[in-house]
Amino acid sequence: MIALSKHIAFALLLALSIPATAETYTIGTGNQSGTYYPLGGMLAKLWSENIPDFDMRAEVTSASVENIVKVASGRELAGISMGNVMEQAIEGTKPFPRKMDVAVLFALYPNLVQFIVPANSDINSIEDLKGKRVSLGAPGSGTRISAINILSILGIDKNDMDSQALNYSATTRALANGQIDAGVIVGSLGVGAITELSLTRNVRILSFSAAELAKISTANPAYYTYSAPAGIYNDVGAFMVPAVWNVLLVNKNLDNKLAYEMTKVTFEHIDELRKAISVTQSTTVDNMDELAGVSLHPGAQKYFDEHKIQQ
Template sequence: MKKKQFRLLMLLSAFALLILAACGSDSEKETKDAEKEDTGGNSAATDKPESDIKFLSLLTGGTQGTYYALGGTFADLITTGTGIKTTAEVSQASAANMTALQEDKGEIAFVQTDIAYYATEGKMMFDGAKIDTISALGALYPETVQLVTTEASGIKTYADLKGKKVSVGAPGSGTYANAEQLLEIHGLAMTDVKAQNLDFGESTEGLQSGQIDAAFITAGTPTAAVEALNATTKVNIIGMDAGKADELIAKYPYYAKETVATGTYGIANDTETVSVLAMLAVKKDLPDEVVYEMTKAIYDNTDKISHDKGRLIKAETGLAGISIEVHPGAQKYFDEKK
């Protein structure tokens, strides 16, 4: 009798467990269905992409340049948009950033469009060291090639640079390539000046102290380092000679004409020079959905960029001037904007 009661009790317990399991399954299904409704059919609770990536490094430039000034904001936007913690890192800018991406020392980087082209083609400073692991996320804003000097230097034209101490940026940097090409188009070579390999901050300090006479600075205007110099020393921006911008563009088509407007750094007249474009490059092996969300996070939120260059960063010009392969995730975003 006891055995029969025991068997009956076991059967009732098993039946109860089956009922509970069925209820739990229905409840779980209802929860998932509700999540889908809340997220437009996506089973995830948010629109953030699923990824094993936990951290991203955004390579910028020196602390006195525009890349660094924008980097913190971009990192915050990407963190919010993707759910992946992104940190802006100080770096040596364009050329160094391309090498760093190749060596897995970062995933995203600011770079000039001309330097990205050189890297992917194995030209100029990348001769024999072609980089094939990067693609474009998008174009940002014009980077003006500024030949900065002081009123006390007496320099008025490119010809006046001969024999003077001129900061031309680090060898292999974007600024160095720009300086070399602008000197060349004006009939000068690096050997005609006393070239100094300084970063933006060192350049402006050298101008202030009189240790150098002029400096090439390729950055979005106004550039923080030059503004700081102008606060203590009268700044001049040397314009290109008549017709030289056209000659330069004919030889190096990634340049565009640019004007440093009256009032910038307190200058009295519009000054004609040239620019390249700033862009963001990413590693090719980043997942498409992650890069899509990164691109969306930046270009959909340009109103949150407090730097003056934020007004120039637009989705409709996000592919302008890009001469390297665009990452499929970024391409998807820009295709949706058409």
């Protein structure tokens, strides 16, 4: 037993004496058919190539809620989330059991609340979803939280329909196969899952009425009205929907210098990011603090303030 203890002690001493290699981190993203995953992968690549002793990879997750919980608990260094879910995390409201120790590095791009139906469907309004088979998004996803919250604001309960909990890929497959009547994807304009579906099936995106949009933004100012032109998806007409900013989040106790470097590297290499991920045209220094009521991490705030001084 004494000999074994000596071996353990020696192994620990040896481990402590080995020079440290690059730290390996993860960034929480989302489903592989959404925008979060390729965006997270590109950010990881930029940081790994331009921050000394730093190595990051993108992790497939159920998106916003899971990313926030993992970042707050130190299991991920960074994550991507919808702004409204980030607000709930900071406030400690459902689905979070308490206030989460997270902060924003910078706003990314707007997410649109897109309810998809077959083109020949008799569903022509949000009210028509009652009694239908509707996928509201995967458990723990920002899509599901947003869909349920928005429907609730409009006086529609998830129990008013045959609600299902499917992720992006499963939602579009179920729509294509006639297994559901409607599905919601809260994602970027031109998100891959809907783009691919529209190439093989005739679909529509439901428009919200002006009264519905006003009611939503009044109840939750994180949402604003987005008017999408026709032709974004194959043979899909123009539509008006609620939108909310996505944000890049980190633990609020993340080292200020590292937070500053992650922000600085992103914007110094923003052209590379935009070539790979088109929605990041909206990712600008001026838009960093676009999510109202949520403070930037001090490291990111330093970079933002420096930019403002230079203008």
